[in-house]
Amino acid sequence: MGVTGCLVLPWRGLVVLCLRLLFLVPAGVPVRSGDATFPKAMDNVTVRQGENAILRCKIDNRVTKVAWLNRSTILYTGNDKWSIDNRVLLVVNSKAEFSIQIQNVDVYDEGPYTCSVQTDNHPKTSRVHLIVQVPPRIVEISSNIVVNEGSNVSLTCVATGRPEPTVNWRQVSPKVQGFVSEDEYLDISGITREQAGLYQCTAANEASEPVAQNVKVTVNYPPYISVAKNTGVPLGQKGVLQCEASAMPHANFSWYKEDRRLTEAEKGLRVDTRDTFSRLTFFNVTEQDFGNYTCVAINKLGNANASVILYGVSAPTVATLPPEETTAALTPLKGPGAVHDGSNSASWVPGCPWQVLLLLLLLHVTLQF
Numbered sequence: 001m002g003v004t005g006c007l008v009l010p011w012r013g014l015v016v017l018c019l020r021l022l023f024l025v026p027a028g029v030p031v032r033s034g035d036a037t038f039p040k041a042m043d044n045v046t047v048r049q050g051e052n053a054i055l056r057c058k059i060d061n062r063v064t065k066v067a068w069l070n071r072s073t074i075l076y077t078g079n080d081k082w083s084i085d086n087r088v089l090l091v092v093n094s095k096a097e098f099s100i101q102i103q104n105v106d107v108y109d110e111g112p113y114t115c116s117v118q119t120d121n122h123p124k125t126s127r128v129h130l131i132v133q134v135p136p137r138i139v140e141i142s143s144n145i146v147v148n149e150g151s152n153v154s155l156t157c158v159a160t161g162r163p164e165p166t167v168n169w170r171q172v173s174p175k176v177q178g179f180v181s182e183d184e185y186l187d188i189s190g191i192t193r194e195q196a197g198l199y200q201c202t203a204a205n206e207a208s209e210p211v212a213q214n215v216k217v218t219v220n221y222p223p224y225i226s227v228a229k230n231t232g233v234p235l236g237q238k239g240v241l242q243c244e245a246s247a248m249p250h251a252n253f254s255w256y257k258e259d260r261r262l263t264e265a266e267k268g269l270r271v272d273t274r275d276t277f278s279r280l281t282f283f284n285v286t287e288q289d290f291g292n293y294t295c296v297a298i299n300k301l302g303n304a305n306a307s308v309i310l311y312g313v314s315a316p317t318v319a320t321l322p323p324e325e326t327t328a329a330l331t332p333l334k335g336p337g338a339v340h341d342g343s344n345s346a347s348w349v350p351g352c353p354w355q356v357l358l359l360l361l362l363l364h365v366t367l368q369f
């Protein structure tokens, strides 16, 4: 009962009094011994939250009393457990070592622990710091956002861990970029369409591997028509008019001929529309098809249009070759020397067989008579 009483009393003075009763601490504050090597507690102990820590204290046979303290609270004196914490266990109590284990360490266990011994009536202490690490964890991060071009964007990423994790941001899509922020805030003022993509927040500390999370930033902008070319097609052939537009969200396309809107149901005509382009296909171009076509791309931020002319050309002649092919055909494949060598060695051979045949025929004719 007396022992337990000492433990639960919160007042430092009474705790010291308890220690004094145990002859572990002399009058006055416990001080580090002049003999720095004894007792020898291990260096600072670093463990991850949830792991077990062993606090070792090397002693020798001059020692008469031993104790481990958490700050000023006694955990063990010899084989006697004072701590009511069932995570605290005695692992070695021998002439050479007095060691305890703290299981399932948590952050509040971090701090100084003292191995205290009594040798020839002299108390001595050795101190070890228990350092508790916690892997980084992202506890709060901005959600995916959709903004209009030119907006100011702020992303936040809050991470916990011990030691305090370092947090940074970088862009990982459409291509991987360097860091765009070295802390938990990423501010982009006047965002452009090129800055759209995936941004990754990374939190790292010594406790374990870094952790990362992505935020998708979508930047809306009005349509911009990048390709719309006038096209020449011979009568009776297939003709294609194409209009390409970039926009976010993707544009809706429509086609006009002069003032008339073209529909999917047009005779001899097909309209193919994808996210970024629209294509008119004329299966068999007639005179009536020639003319001025207008492609209109529209999304909620605006619209753009471009006019393209479908015009007639005479049927292409087969003879026309692209310049690259012409050049390639003129390039000699062998040097003149190689050709010369070949003809030299073979010059008399082709004459031989028919001369031999004629001789054989003459012999044959002669022998028949």
Ligand SMILES: *[C@@H]1O[C@H](CO)[C@@H](O)[C@H](O)[C@H]1NC(C)=O
Pocket (backbone or CB within 6 Å): 043, 044, 129
């Ligand atoms: C042990 O930890 C304490 C507190 O963090 C620090 O002041 C001291 O320098 C450390 N000692 C060693 C040997 O690392």
Ligand SMILES: *[C@@H]1O[C@H](CO)[C@@H](O)[C@H](O)[C@H]1NC(C)=O
Pocket (backbone or CB within 6 Å): 070, 071, 075, 083, 085, 088, 102, 108, 109
């Ligand atoms: C050590 O002391 C701290 C502060 O009083 C306490 O929160 C923690 O539970 C103690 N740890 C052990 C293992 O006794």
Ligand SMILES: *[C@@H]1O[C@H](CO)[C@@H](O)[C@H](O)[C@H]1NC(C)=O
Pocket (backbone or CB within 6 Å): 151, 152, 189, 190
């Ligand atoms: C964006 O931030 C700039 C300063 O960085 C400020 O001048 C501007 O007014 C902000 N724009 C909006 C729409 O908040």
Ligand SMILES: *[C@@H]1O[C@H](CO)[C@@H](O)[C@H](O)[C@H]1NC(C)=O
Pocket (backbone or CB within 6 Å): 236, 284
């Ligand atoms: C294209 O139309 C013309 C006139 O209507 C017709 O004579 C011709 O056979 C058609 N060609 C094809 C490939 O359908």
Ligand SMILES: *[C@@H]1O[C@H](CO)[C@@H](O)[C@H](O)[C@H]1NC(C)=O
Pocket (backbone or CB within 6 Å): 258, 292, 293, 294, 307, 309
């Ligand atoms: C085609 O039509 C558009 C719109 O109607 C007009 O602005 C443009 O000048 C026309 N192009 C030609 C070559 O006539």
Ligand SMILES: *[C@@H]1O[C@H](CO)[C@@H](O)[C@H](O)[C@H]1NC(C)=O
Pocket (backbone or CB within 6 Å): 252, 298, 299, 300
């Ligand atoms: C684009 O077309 C879709 C479906 O036809 C329609 O729901 C949407 O409102 C259109 N958007 C615009 C900006 O016209």
Ligand SMILES: *[C@@H]1O[C@H](CO)[C@@H](O)[C@H](O)[C@H]1NC(C)=O
Pocket (backbone or CB within 6 Å): 294, 296, 303, 304, 305
């Ligand atoms: C085409 O764009 C011009 C301005 O660039 C606009 O005045 C015109 O109304 C547009 N035409 C259509 C059919 O949207």
